[in-house]
Amino acid sequence: MEDERLSIYRASRTIKRRDNSLYNALRSIYEDSIFVGEIAQLWPELPLLANLRCGLWYSSQFQSSCYFKSTDGHTNNWSFNTSRLNLHVAVLAGQKGGCIIVDSTRKGKRFPDSMSKTIPIWTCVLNRSIKNHRMRVHEVGIQVHGHESNTYCQHTEDTGQVLPDWDCSLHLPLWVSETEKTAIEERLDVWTKQLESSGADILSLASSLKKPLRPLWISQKTVIWLNEVPECSSWDFTPIILVSASSSSGNFQHRTTSEFSWNYIPGAGDDEESWARGLSPSLFWNHVYDLINSGPESCNQKVADIVEKDRVYRAQRGQNAxxxxxxxxxxxxxxxxxxxxxxxxxxxxxxxxxxxxxxxxxxxxxxxxxxxxxxxxxxxxxxxxxxxxxxxxxxxxxxxxxxxxxxxxxxxxxxxxxxxxxxxxxxxxxxxxxxxxxxxxxxxxxxxxxxxxxxxxxxxxxxxxxxxxxxxxxxxxxxxxxxxxxxxxxxxxxxxxxxxxxxxxxxxxxxxxxxxxxxxxxxxxx
Incomplete structure (x- = not known):
């Protein structure tokens, strides 16, 4: 009986290794990247950002990157981490009218926790700090100039700065329970104080953002009517559009093309050390069509050749300034x-x-x-x-x-x-x-x-x-x-x-x- 169980275990491991092959991972990333490209075209004026490290695999057109960890959004482990403030994302969003962040997950979810909770917490804390900063500036202005409080409303409207109804509420997706939302809201004041005491440049944020930050969620299951896509300028907030690249229809889906059969892996870009064999996102996109067309049988050798050629090339770069x-x-x-x-x-x-x-x-x-x-x-x-x-x-x-x-x-x-x-x-x-x-x-x-x-x-x-x-x-x-x-x-x-x-x-x-x-x-x- 023990030998039989061991045989079943070995067989299941063999099947999993075969399904999680290098070609399956790269082909899955390529298929998901098509969806990312379609979303990016809906708002071409918004910069496209990769959430490191997984998100970096899903496009060759990223303008920047960010680092929001899913662990900061895990249930009962929520956190606002001052070691990963990502303030450049908020400044860029303020300058461009918003941004699009790409990530993925292989856990059967539609969105990783980095998008479901970490980024919503981040936007809320930043909004609160900006409002507090503006209110302090307002109070100082009254003391110095003797203005009435309604003067501030007119002044901010004229300059395009923060309006009195600046949204500081916590915006979470519908699948986050009310109980969890309440628990997160109870911690927002503490996190806001941590940000304000960290020495972060709130002034630059307040100067860049004319509308409060707010997350929006888009996955492959999201229904979008192309003739009704709103202009970013029409929103009363600065959108942080969160795009989950992967399909959540199942862990491994068998797919067949005219040339090859392969298995789809959701969130294939995650944990690259375990599957990429030295291939980087940049190398992948430089050779994407060769790799996709190589097929499952030749993919491993093709990747090995690309990685080795790149290693030699980099070693030789010492000869050139x-x-x-x-x-x-x-x-x-x-x-x-x-x-x-x-x-x-x-x-x-x-x-x-x-x-x-x-x-x-x-x-x-x-x-x-x-x-x-x-x-x-x-x-x-x-x-x-x-x-x-x-x-x-x-x-x-x-x-x-x-x-x-x-x-x-x-x-x-x-x-x-x-x-x-x-x-x-x-x-x-x-x-x-x-x-x-x-x-x-x-x-x-x-x-x-x-x-x-x-x-x-x-x-x-x-x-x-x-x-x-x-x-x-x-x-x-x-x-x-x-x-x-x-x-x-x-x-x-x-x-x-x-x-x-x-x-x-x-x-x-x-x-x-x-x-x-x-x-x-x-x-x-x-």
Whole structure:
């Protein structure tokens, strides 16, 4: 009997592996992308955003990306996370009149929890903070100018700013129960206070948004009458259109074309490490028709060839200087921000390769999007003239031939899932390298494999340890580890994420930074 059960188990596993094959995943993504394209054409003026990481597979036409986690919307685990504010999404929506966010789910649901609850909570908290900000400005205006309260209504209508009936209610989809909605509403005031105390730039949000944010939901089951699609400008809110790319008609649906039979996988773009075999969304869209037409039998070898060819190509790129441009803008308070963009296109959008923050006149912190570009440190420094030295925190090395070895340091820091204390062990060396060079007035470029996690966390440690609250380098003279709280850390992280909009620091790495800075024991970092 036991052998019989084991045989059944093995057979079911074999069937599941066959159904969840690489070709099935890629073909499912391609079929779902057609639906995403149709929705994008309904509102062509709205920017199309991918919710990382799964959503990035479903179009080659994304203008930007965001990061809303489903875990922040899980029942009884609702959260508004200041480590993932996504304020650039709200600003972009305000500038363009709304936006479209694409994600997917393979759990048999029509929408992932990131769309059902995480984003609705986010829009509501931002709306409340904006209204609070406007009311404070209004109260100050009355005190200074002696205006009556009805003067504010006329003033805001004339300037197109927030109206008195600014919608701050929680908008959830119909499938979320009233009990759950009530439980979420009870937490909104706390989350709003957390946002306002985090140091987030509410002023920029209030300036960008003329109408309150509001989510709308579209799936493959949504009925849309093409002759009745409303103009975005006709709505009394700024729409955040949430598009769930996948079909929810079943986990595995057998489909047949004139050439191949294959099985549809809902949410196939999720958990790419388990199925993609090194293929990235950009590589997929660069070779999409070859891959789809290759069929189930040839797909694996086709992907292997594409991935290997790309690896060789990237390794050879060290022979050619990367194309990097600098554009400079001034911020209030004497701060300067530098943005460097790599000019090559991936998935049809400019790939951000570098963002940098200048603190006062004594030094600058830079971080690169990825060391996977395999360019030499000498060429990076030559093409970004404001860089004097490089701190590489990635596991991949850069080809370095700088004239002074003190200008380059490589610390191969591992992800916290692979090594829980790798960042903590390397932090003293990173801080010492930064301190020596910033003390000399040198400009520091900081990079890691992705530019989303480790380099952000090291930047957070440097900013906290070596700079004043006003953002001026003081060699750590004002630093006092006994006064560093999680709130203070969050404020600095929010400040960094304002410029590194793709930042996705992991909780494990943030925990290590807090432990190092505070001098305490390893604990949680919410």
């Amino acid at each position: 990367p194309q990097i441009s600098i554009k400079h803008s001034q911020l209030s308070g004497g701060f300067s921000t530098f943005y460097a963009e790599e000019l090559k296109m991936e998935c049809g959008i400019p790939c951000i390769a570098n963002e940098a923050k200048s603190f006062g006149d004594n030094g600058q912190i830079f971080w690169l999007g990825s060391t996977n570009l395999a360019v030499s440190a000498t060429q990076i420094a030559a093409n970004v003239p404001d860089v004097d030295c490089i701190l590489n925190c990635g596991t991949e090395s850069l080809s370095v031939s700088l004239d002074n070895p003190e200008k380059y340091l490589r610390l191969p820091i591992m992800n916290s899932k692979l090594d829980r204390f790798s960042l903590l062990r390397n932090m003293p060396s990173a801080l010492n390298f930064a301190k020596i060079n910033l003390r000399r007035g040198k400009r520091l470029l900081l990079c890691c494999n992705s530019g989303e996690d480790i380099s952000i966390c090291v930047s957070l440690a440097i900013l906290t340890s070596l700079f004043t609250d006003e953002g001026l380098f003081d060699d750590g003279k004002s630093f006092d580890h006994t006064r560093i709280t999680k709130l203070e850390m969050r404020k600095r992280l929010v400040f960094i994420c304002k410029f590194a909009v793709n930042a996705r620091p992991s909780r494990g790495n943030l925990r290590q930074v807090f432990n190092f800075i505070s001098g305490g024991s390893v604990g949680s970092f919410p």
